[in-house]
Amino acid sequence: MHLSSATAMLAAARTEAERLGVTVCVSIVDAAAWPVAFIRMEGTILGAIDVSNRKARTAALFQMDSSDFARIACPGGDAYSLENTNGGLTSFGGGVVLKSGDGTFLGAIGVSGASTEDDIAIARVAATALAA
Template identity: 70%
Template sequence: MRLSDAMTMMDAALAEARRRGVSVCISIVDQAAWPMAFIRMDNAPLGVIDVACKKARTAALFHMDSADFARIGHPGGGAYTLENTNGGLTSFGGGLVLKGADGSVLGGIGVSGASTEDDIDIARIAAQTLTA
């Protein structure tokens, strides 16, 4: 992923968060889960900084959205406690895997600070800029 791609996604995510009237943190990582871009909007709770970063890491490292990761990482799931690996992951919505036109994993985006549904929608709108 190029920095210009990350910044375009960041702009789209910020615009959507503002449109919805929510304050969030947005984290964008490359395919190895290294940071590309991060922002904390005014009034976003400090606790969601780490959550946004872990959502993005989860999506990039496991090639799946964090909401899908939740299906295997819950008690009784096939990979319960997996979120305790890789420096910390998370198993609820708001982290999306970012893929190129050829299906290759480019990285992940994590949004946190609003409702889970809003976090997912904001991340989706940002991710759509990769195919635009």
């Protein structure tokens, strides 16, 4: 994950959030789940800082979007309690896996602050800036 790729994704996320009329935090982590870059848009609820970080971490640690992780890591799910490992993970959408054009796993992006639907949409739009 190049820092310039990460900042390009942050800029794309910010533009998409503005287009949707929402404010969010955006966190990008590398393939080893370590933070690469982060922004908090003005007016975003403060609780979203930790949530966007955890969404990115969840997606990176399991190489799985957090909306997919949510299906197995919940009461009644096939891997209930998995969400309580690794310091606490996120069992809802907004964490998206990042891959290169040839499918190599590069890290993940987490978005939080809007509705889960909008968070996911922003993360997906931002992810396309990686390939650009």
